[in-house]
Amino acid sequence: MLKKCLRYDLKSVFPYWIFGAIAMLLMSIPGGLALRSQQLHTGDTDHFPWEIFVIMLVYFVGIAFLILTEILIYVRYYKHFFSDEGYLTFTLPVKRRTLFTAKVFNGVIWNALTVLVILVSVIIMFCFMPSIPSDTVPPEVTEPIISAGWIFAYILEALALIIISAFSSVLSMYLIITIGATIVRKNKVIVTIGIAYGASIVTSILSYILVFIGMLYVASAIALFPEAPSNLGLLIFLIIALVIAVSFTIAVALGLISIRIIERKLNLA
Amino acid sequence: MSTPVLECERLTKSYRAGTPVLNELDLTIPSGKIFGLLGPNGCGKSTLIKLIAGILMPNSGGIKICSEYRSESSNALISYLPERPYFSSRMKVNELLDYFEDFYEDFDKLLAYNMLRDLKIEPLAQLKTLSKGTKEKVQLVLVMARRAKLYLLDEPIGGVDPAAREYILNTIIGNYNPEASVIITTHLITDIEPALDEFAFMGGGKIIMQGNCDEVRERTGKSLDMLFKEVFRC
Incomplete structure (x- = not known):
């Protein structure tokens, strides 16, 4: 039953989460180009630093994506358990402990996937750079x-x-x-x-x-x-x-x- | 008397400190009956149904389903129709059917599709595009397409048109099975009366009258609707 509950929980978040993930991945391209341009123009005082605005935008999209994931997870939890939908949830032939466990895994999985997408976006951004800076x-x-x-x-x-x-x-x-x-x-x-x-x-x-x-x-x-x-x-x-x-x-x-x-x-x- | 499907023993429920909604209520319902739970507004009908369904916790007293004290496993024996829409509105009708088939072993998907066809409901329709009455019909289809031991129908015909009421009542009667019972709460006593085998009047958090519909009609010479008006006259 845990698998079934988790499958429906994951399905209920996916249609909304995927938009955030696509936006994040797409934003990594202009973000990467901005990082590349910034590195190429290091020390060029005549260059207008437009890259800062793009990088800020990528940063805010990342934050918005994280917030979106949190909202989706917690709103689904509230609605499934404590709104009218609870009438269905708690009359299913499933133990409450199992329902709750599925919700916990659902939350952790979407948080992990969100962090993964952000990480992939950062890697994509760094791939655009001619050389990767490193702090020793x-x-x-x-x-x-x-x-x-x-x-x-x-x-x-x-x-x-x-x-x-x-x-x-x-x-x-x-x-x-x-x-x-x-x-x-x-x-x-x-x-x-x-x-x-x-x-x-x-x-x-x-x-x-x-x-x-x-x-x-x-x-x-x-x-x-x-x-x-x-x-x-x-x-x-x-x-x-x-x-x-x-x-x-x-x-x-x-x-x-x-x-x-x-x-x-x-x-x- | 056949084996009871439902036994409520000294059931008490209050939402806040003060007068309890249900006050040491005792009720036994045998199998194979269509049972009308009738009473004025606020007498505790929906509260009793919710306690039996397991979405409310009693303050004291016990509930037995098929001779076993109510537990999470009792949900497999009960098919509950609440008085309000309770599905996620972004789901489609056919997705709900899949959902029920996944979770309830006793769900008859073919029967559900046949009932949807009879009620002219498009299986691919999204719930948010349906009217309140149609949503209620979808809920009723899902609940009645199960082969449960106990059906709890809270105001099943309140929001639907008279033509659909007849179909719904026929569906309830058509699902008659000697091992199962149906509990119906409603204010539309005249509509539901022909379908009922037994009834109980609720008032003051207790059962104040219970009996067989035919016997009461024969004994008093009055319909249930007339008797209800007499008992609960304002």
């Missing part, structure tokens, strides 16, 4: 990391962090919408925005506390090894792993709270 990281930082083979571990950690952050972001918005639609009775929009801000502050404080406690543990663990202070690669690895663990814990908690509210408190009047 000091070798005293990179050498111990690369030589110790930590770079592959970091890539894996970065991927895990991106995926968990995407889940966490989607789950926190779903929880806010769920609370706004089920528990709040009056001034729903204002109270829901208040809840969003409050939840964001509480989550941040909680994250900082958990990361701080974790860092103390990491520091004490490192101190146990005589060569630890020089082992920068391990330290970075452990800190990122800690952030992943905290994000994962928060994401799971947010999801479980939403599911519990939907299972116990949902009343479609």
Whole structure:
């Protein structure tokens, strides 16, 4: 049933999302030409910098595309669950937990695809440039990391962090919408925005506390090894792993709270 | 008496602190019946239907569907028609049929297409292009094309023309199956009366009268519509 639910969720977003994706990809062509022209005219004081406006436009299209994706995901979630469409959604022979899980995957998949399209657009833009500029990281930082083979571990950690952050972001918005639609009775929009801000502050404080406690543990663990202070690669690895663990814990908690509210408190009047 | 399809035990529901909409309501409906749930505005008919459908949670009391306490798996046994359009308006009629076929094992797509043809509804039409009455007909087609154990029809004929009403009532009667029951709420008692086997009058959050339609007509010498006016006279 999860596959079926997810298929219909993906289908409901696609017809609108694709316009944003096409616009983003198309904008990468003038964006690339602007970058190329800007690089060719570096130091030319007589040249009117029209490229800035095109690059700004590409930037705004990218932001609009991200916002469009967020709106599509969260509006669909609200409409499927808490508007009249909920009469159909919650009378389907599907567990509420499954319906919610499908919505979470739907949100993460569209966020990931949006980031991918933006990334492809940036690559297309860079392909137009005669030479790609690169900022160098000091070798005293990179050498111990690369030589110790930590770079592959970091890539894996970065991927895990991106995926968990995407889940966490989607789950926190779903929880806010769920609370706004089920528990709040009056001034729903204002109270829901208040809840969003409050939840964001509480989550941040909680994250900082958990990361701080974790860092103390990491520091004490490192101190146990005589060569630890020089082992920068391990330290970075452990800190990122800690952030992943905290994000994962928060994401799971947010999801479980939403599911519990939907299972116990949902009343479609 | 045959096995009950629905049993409500001391069902209570209130939306806010105060007078409950349903107050320890007891109701049992056997299988194979077309049951009229009748009452004045605000007596809790739709609330009861929504509780049975599972989109409202009771404050207390229990609901049994086919002898099992209501759970998420009960949705497979219930075919629910709400009193308002509830489909996404950007969907086409045939897409809705595919959707129902995907999720409900008991959905008869061929029967649904036949009913659409009888009601002159174009399967390729997008819902947002249809009138309110036609949307209601589409919903009814989808709900009645299932082979469910319990049909919950909340105001099924309220928004449709008299010609379509007759077709809809014939469809409801035509779907008669000894293992299933149909619960209908409506204000149009005269229209629905010929189709009903049993009825219940609701008032004050409780069932105040319940019986077999033929027996009551014979005993009182009055139609259900007349009896309703007598019981709920303002």
